[in-house]
Amino acid sequence: MTEVADRVLSIRDLRVVAPNGAVLVDGISLDLKRGEVLGLIGESGAGKSTIGLAAMGYGRGGCRIAGGQITLTGTELTQSGKSVREAMRGARIAYVAQSAAAAFDPSMRLDRQIIEAPVQHGVMTAPEARAWMLELFRALQLPNPESFGLRYPHQVSGGQLQRAMMAMAMAAKPDVLVLDEPTTALDVTTQIEVLALLRDTMRRYGTSALYITHDLAVVAQIADRLMVLRHGKEVETGATGEVLQAPKADYTRRLVAEREGSLRPARGSQKAGGEVLLALDRVSAGYSGLTILNDVSLSLRRGETLAVVGESGSGKSTLARLVAGLLSPAAGRVTFAGRALEGSYRKRGIADLKAIQMIYQLPDVALNPRQSVGETIARPLTFYRGLKGTALRDELRQLLALIGLPDDFADRLPGALSGGQKQRVCIARALAAQPDLLICDEVTSALDPLIAEDILNLLRKLQDELGMTYLFITHDLSVVRRLAERTVVMQKGRIVEDRPTADLFQTPQAAYTRTLLESVPELRQDWLDDIMARRAR
Amino acid sequence: MTRVVLVRLGWGLLTLWIVSVLVFAGTEILPGDVAAAILGQNATPESLAALRETLGLDVPAVQRYFSWLANFVRGDLGQSLTNRQPVADLLWPRFWNTMALAAYAAAVSLPLAVTLGILSAVWRGSVFDRAANVVALATVSLPEYFLGLLLILLLSVHTGLLPSLADTYDGMGFLAWLKATTLPMIVLTLVTVAQVMRMTRTAVLAVMDQPYIEMNYLKGLPNSRVVLRHAVPNAAAPIINVVAFNIAYLITGVVLVEAVFNYNGLGRFMVDAVSKRDLPMVQGAAMVFAAAYILLNMMADIGAIALNPRLRHPRISES
Numbered sequence: 001m002t003e004v005a006d007r008v009l010s011i012r013d014l015r016v017v018a019p020n021g022a023v024l025v026d027g028i029s030l031d032l033k034r035g036e037v038l039g040l041i042g043e044s045g046a047g048k049s050t051i052g053l054a055a056m057g058y059g060r061g062g063c064r065i066a067g068g069q070i071t072l073t074g075t076e077l078t079q080s081g082k083s084v085r086e087a088m089r090g091a092r093i094a095y096v097a098q099s100a101a102a103a104f105d106p107s108m109r110l111d112r113q114i115i116e117a118p119v120q121h122g123v124m125t126a127p128e129a130r131a132w133m134l135e136l137f138r139a140l141q142l143p144n145p146e147s148f149g150l151r152y153p154h155q156v157s158g159g160q161l162q163r164a165m166m167a168m169a170m171a172a173k174p175d176v177l178v179l180d181e182p183t184t185a186l187d188v189t190t191q192i193e194v195l196a197l198l199r200d201t202m203r204r205y206g207t208s209a210l211y212i213t214h215d216l217a218v219v220a221q222i223a224d225r226l227m228v229l230r231h232g233k234e235v236e237t238g239a240t241g242e243v244l245q246a247p248k249a250d251y252t253r254r255l256v257a258e259r260e261g262s263l264r265p266a267r268g269s270q271k272a273g274g275e276v277l278l279a280l281d282r283v284s285a286g287y288s289g290l291t292i293l294n295d296v297s298l299s300l301r302r303g304e305t306l307a308v309v310g311e312s313g314s315g316k317s318t319l320a321r322l323v324a325g326l327l328s329p330a331a332g333r334v335t336f337a338g339r340a341l342e343g344s345y346r347k348r349g350i351a352d353l354k355a356i357q358m359i360y361q362l363p364d365v366a367l368n369p370r371q372s373v374g375e376t377i378a379r380p381l382t383f384y385r386g387l388k389g390t391a392l393r394d395e396l397r398q399l400l401a402l403i404g405l406p407d408d409f410a411d412r413l414p415g416a417l418s419g420g421q422k423q424r425v426c427i428a429r430a431l432a433a434q435p436d437l438l439i440c441d442e443v444t445s446a447l448d449p450l451i452a453e454d455i456l457n458l459l460r461k462l463q464d465e466l467g468m469t470y471l472f473i474t475h476d477l478s479v480v481r482r483l484a485e486r487t488v489v490m491q492k493g494r495i496v497e498d499r500p501t502a503d504l505f506q507t508p509q510a511a512y513t514r515t516l517l518e519s520v521p522e523l524r525q526d527w528l529d530d531i532m533a534r535r536a537r
Numbered sequence: 538m539t540r541v542v543l544v545r546l547g548w549g550l551l552t553l554w555i556v557s558v559l560v561f562a563g564t565e566i567l568p569g570d571v572a573a574a575i576l577g578q579n580a581t582p583e584s585l586a587a588l589r590e591t592l593g594l595d596v597p598a599v600q601r602y603f604s605w606l607a608n609f610v611r612g613d614l615g616q617s618l619t620n621r622q623p624v625a626d627l628l629w630p631r632f633w634n635t636m637a638l639a640a641y642a643a644a645v646s647l648p649l650a651v652t653l654g655i656l657s658a659v660w661r662g663s664v665f666d667r668a669a670n671v672v673a674l675a676t677v678s679l680p681e682y683f684l685g686l687l688l689i690l691l692l693s694v695h696t697g698l699l700p701s702l703a704d705t706y707d708g709m710g711f712l713a714w715l716k717a718t719t720l721p722m723i724v725l726t727l728v729t730v731a732q733v734m735r736m737t738r739t740a741v742l743a744v745m746d747q748p749y750i751e752m753n754y755l756k757g758l759p760n761s762r763v764v765l766r767h768a769v770p771n772a773a774a775p776i777i778n779v780v781a782f783n784i785a786y787l788i789t790g791v792v793l794v795e796a797v798f799n800y801n802g803l804g805r806f807m808v809d810a811v812s813k814r815d816l817p818m819v820q821g822a823a824m825v826f827a828a829a830y831i832l833l834n835m836m837a838d839i840g841a842i843a844l845n846p847r848l849r850h851p852r853i854s855e856s
Contacts, residue, residue: 056755089757102748105767107846117756152850168756 006033008073008175008208009055009093015067016050016059016232024050024063025232032176035206039223039240041216041255043448044419047232048212052178055210056093057085073175090117094169098181100161104153110164111149118172129171136167139201158312159190166198170207177202177209183218187311187475188519195221196532214448216259217521220244221528228252244523258449259523261482274302276338277469278323278437283332285322291330292318294493302436305463305470307484307501309477309516315493320441320473324358337436354384357430361442363422367414373400373425374410380432399428402465403458420451427458431466441473456483477520481505489513542839549831556827557609557820561602564816570594571618571814592618605820614824615817624821628806632825634705635795635802638718639787642725646787647780650730654737654776658745659764666738673731685724685797692720703798721798725791729783736779740772747771774841781837788833789826 009032016025025047032038040048054065057077070077073092077085089095094117097103105113115129124132130149137145140163153161162182169177182198183191199222202209213219219226219240226243228235228251236249247253279299286292292315300306310316321327323334328343335341336355342348360366367376374396381387381395397407403424414422423443430438440459444452460483462468472484480487480501487504489497489512496510508514518531572588573580589595596604608615614624653673657666676684693701703718744750745768753763769776792804799805803822810818842848 053755058755060751086757086759089755091757095752095755097748097752099748103752105749105753105771107770107844108767116753116758120756120758120762152846154847155850 007031007071008034009210010071011051011055011068012071013068014051014054014065014070016047016054016063017066019062023066023232025054028068028229028232028234030227030237032208032210034175034208035203036225037202037209037211037223039219039226040210040212040229041214041219041226042229042235043214043450045231046229048229049180050232051229052095052180052210052212055176055178056089056095058089087121090174091121091123091172092174093176093178094172094174096165096169096177096179096182099185100165101153101158103165104161104168106153108152109149110151110153110156114149114164114168114171116171117168121172123172132173133167133171136170136201139204140164140167140197142167159186159194162186162194163197166194166201170201170205173205175208177207178212179209180212181214182211184213184215188477188521189311189515191218191521192519192528192531196528198222199528215521216244216255217523217527220523220525221521228255241525244525254450256523258453261453274304274467276300277302277304277336278471279333279335280323281333281335283322283329283334285318285327285329285331287327292493293322293329296332296490296493296495298488298495298498300437300469300471302469303463303467304486305472305484307472307474307480307487308490309474309480309487310490311475311516313492314490316473316475316490317441318493319490320358320439320471323437323471324356324439325353350384354433355436356439357433357435357437358439358441359423359426359430359443361445363419363426363446364414366426367422369414371413372410373405373412373414373417376414376425377410377428377432380429384433395432399432402431402462403428418451419447420454423447423455424458427455427462431462435468437469437471439471439473442475444479445474445476452479459483477517489516541842545835545838549835552831553824553827557606557824558602560820560823561598561605561816564811564814564819565598567811567814569814571816574813574815575619605817609820609824614821617818618815619813619818624817627818628803628821628825631801631803631806634800635788635791635804637714638703638721638725638791638795638800638802639784641715641718642722642729642787643784645722646726646729647733647783649726650733650783651737651776651780653730654734655741655764655769657734658738658741658768659760661742669734673734676727677731679727681724681728681793682797684727685721685794688720688723689797701798703800705801718800721791721794721800724794724797725787729787733776733779733783737772737776740775741768744768744772774844777840777844778837781833781840785830785833788829 009030011028011030014025014028015023018024028047028051030038040051042048050060050063053060055070055072057065057070059065065078068078072088075084075088077088104110111130111133114133115126118124118129118132119126133149134145137148142148142160142163148156148160148164156164162185166182179198183194186194195218201207211219211223223240225238226240227237228243228249230251235251236243236247238248243252244256247256276299281297283296284291284294294315296315296319298306308316308319318327322329325341325343325345325348333340334343336352341352345353377396377399378392381392387395396410400407400409405421405424405428409417409421414425417425444455447455456479459468459470463470470483472480474480484501487497487499487501488495489504489510491512497504497508497513499509504513505517508517518534521527570589571592572585572594576584576588586595593601605615614628616622617624617627653669657669660666679687689701692699699720700717701720703721705714705717709717741764745764750763750768753767791802792808794800795802795804796808803825807819807822807826810822
């Protein structure tokens with residue numbers, strides 16, 4: 001048992017209720033020792049963030065703490081008034097959000113926002129807070145620490161802003177940090193850097209933390225203990241190594257298996273190796289004078305899956321837009337099924353439009369909220385294939401069966417679907433046109449790991465059954481490994497490597513590919529130490 | 538930035554020109570003309586024709602418009618057709634009267650409306666919020682002349698607190714002027730407060746839903762600081778827009794209020810000029826109104842752009 005005096009945070013039987021009466025979190029108890037990091041793991045809706053915010057005595061969007069006790073450095077929060085809770089927040093316990101770009105006030109300089117909490121809480125004077133901020137900037141390895149704070153949020157990079165938010169959270173020297181997916185929005189190469197700095201900074205100042213994430217491999221590098229959550233309830237809790245190596249609960253076993261499975265290579269489609277379907281020959285493109293794609297050449301055979309990977313700004317989404325006809329090339333040739341393809345979709349004939357379909361990253365935004373699933377899928381059936389009446393209904397039913405949704409879903413509106421179901425509808429809509437090529441732009445990035453795996457299995461099944469060809473745009477290398485026979489690595493608008501996926505993973509040629517590959521977090525706990533040691537050399 | 542201003546200025550001038558064409562065409566369509574208005578009962582076909590010739594009305598309309606435009610571009614507003622004085626000499630004193638009343642009303646109504654808007658956003662859904670909304674909607678739904686007459690009844694006729702007519706004259710003391718114009722000021726305040734208040738409330742609420750506002754609550758900052766230091770500065774652009782729009786309204790929309798209180802401003806000047814069909818006077822007043830309106834809206838647009846931190850503090854290029 002831990003000594004009571006050693007506990008900085010203690011939660012007993014926490015129960016959080018939404019304004020509509022739904023129970024978000026039920027019966028959660030946890031203890032946090034000084035300097036300890038507890039990982040809260042689970043899918044969206046598991047209640048991870050709700051617990052993190054409740055530890056600060058805060059309920060988002062009218063949610064309230066309906067039961068239990070929260071004791072933070074000796075103060076009971078659920079029974080105390082607003083002023084006591086306000087005095088604790090930002091001073092004894094602080095929050096780090098997923099998106100730093102959204103969490104900073106865009107119209108205020110970084111330094112003013114960072115020293116705001118300690119000065120307003122009366123913990124430090126302004127000069128003291130500034131001196132401490134500079135020390136944090138140095139610890140977090142921000143460039144030009146003396147002048148960094150003079151910048152506005154939009155003037156620094158994403159990775160720097162995430163570290164600045166870390167400095168903002170540590171500004172009043174809190175005992176506990178609530179880290180809510182702090183590296184999820186970052187590119188893999190940036191993620192490692194921020195993760196290592198975050199861990200070292202917390203260790204140096206003995207800060208405890210609740211680390212909220214859906215990524216097991218990331219949390220393995222930083223957490224001493226893990227609590228697995230599902231539907232607002234605890235699934236299991238234990239030391240990080242034990243939970244990862246010998247998960248007790250079935251749900252945890254599935255989570256771990258999914259993460260490990262992501263490291264197995266692609267099985268490859270049986271029908272790959274047909275004629276060349278899509279070819280780009282020395283294509284350049286960009287927006288308003290800015291060149292995004294530079295001299296890109298690639299080809300894609302019928303029945304094949306070609307993955308295009310790269311970090312944000314590499315030009316991979318621009319490539320998808322170009323093939324879809326949303327952006328015209330400035331130079332070079334695009335051919336499709338042996339014929340030249342018009343640059344703009346407006347000039348393409350209906351056959352080309354029908355043949356190339358696209359699935360987007362965010363199914364929520366890609367579906368018209370006022371159109372039922374049936375209407376959404378029926379539209380391309382009528383538009384491209386002229387189906388009506390019984391033929392239309394039959395085809396609709398077959399498509400729903402193909403994507404694994406029951407018939408009665410045709411009458412539902414998108415609002416009544418889960419994220420994974422919405423993405424299935426988007427896939428069905430694309431399939432309705434009977435395309436030759438499907439462009440998949442980060443189609444699993446917004447989904448929880450287990451749901452994402454289902455979608456990937458669906459795409460693979462469709463390829464086997466229909467001989468579909470995929471142009472798969474992603475930043476997630478584990479997805480590439482599971483789905484694509486061939487992979488193109490992009491950096492700053494150029495292709496740096498184009499090889500069969502298995503070869504690429506085994507013997508990466510380009511230096512950038514190597515950096516990218518080794519940046520993918522692994523489940524073993526010493527992975528981060530290894531890679532930092534290797535980089536230091 | 539300079540380019541933005543120049544482009545806006547160009548559009549403003551174009552709008553002004555279109556207004557001049559519309560006003561000219563509008564007064565041409567009206568039945569009767571200035572000659573008929575001056576001669577009244579004494580009009581005979583011969584005297585009408587003679588007067589029209591002296592006033593230059595026998596020239597085709599298009600030609601008259603272009604000679605007016607040529608003078609206008611040189612800054613000459615022309616001469617009044619009814620009393621043969623330069624339009625500028627008659628117009629500017631009336632314009633400054635209107636500006637004085639607009640400034641008085643703006644000084645009271647805008648700070649009040651913005652404050653009420655911020656407070657009702659902070660206390661969203663509270664009794665205060667709902668009461669402020671109901672009162673504001675009620676006042677904006679009542680026509681100005683009705684509000685004016687109601688206030689005259691309450692504050693002048695029954696209680697005698699304030700004069701019912703806004704009689705002003707040259708060399709009048711400041712306090713006397715304030716007292717004389719308080720009733721029209723109250724009417725203008727009542728009709729402008731609602732829109733500014735509701736737009737301010739909406740703008741602040743939109744910002745209050747942003748993640749960085751929640752972050753400031755999670756930093757333990759009190760409500761007042763979160764709203765005043767973080768929400769309001771980020772809501773400034775839409776607030777400035779609606780404020781400018783309402784200042785423009787206070788200058789250009791006072792016709793009815795000036796008529797009810799018999800105030801010697803540009804609105805009544807224009808009404809008189811229209812009834813006499815005195816085209817140069819109508820054109821002159823319309824141009825001033827339109828220019829004020831366009832200029833204020835343009836300033837609001839430029840102000841909103843200038844307030845955007847991304848434009849004020851451009852990205853530092855790191856090469």
